[in-house]
Amino acid sequence: MSTNREPEASEDMLESIDELKERLSSMKRMMEExxxxxxGSKDLFQGHARSLHGTNMIDGNFLSFVFGGSLVVILSVSVYAFYNLYHAVLKKxxxxxxEL
Known part of the structure; x- marks a missing residue:
């Protein structure tokens, strides 16, 4: 039985290799065209970016504002926590x- 499977497996492998060769040659043709x-390859991504450019609501200025606001909140909470910790230690x- 193993002799029957070996030719089938090699035929399947040859078919898949032929398919891969065809795909590779078609991709080469497309790249040459x-x-x-x-x-070039840049235009592939720029075309996609151009189509999303009008609908993109988050830009660099918005992200700067969000991260700046987050930094202010984190710093203010840290100062508040250390202020309360300092007074708790002084009280304890x-x-x-x-000198009197």
Whole structure:
């Protein structure tokens, strides 16, 4: 039985190799056509970016505003926490003044 499977497997492998060769040659042709028309790989992504450019609501200025606001909130909460911690430590361990 193993002799029957081996030829089938090799035929399937040859068919898949032939399909891969055909795909590779078609991709090469497509790339040559793109180079001939002057559109490179950059245009593939720029075309997509151009179509999304009008609908993109989040830009650099908005992100700067959001991250700046987050930084202000984090800094203010940190200052508030350390201020309360400082006063709690002073309340727990009051300093005794001996100079009077």
């Amino acid at each position: 793109r180079k001939a028309t002057g559109s 361990f009051p300093s005794s003044h001996t």
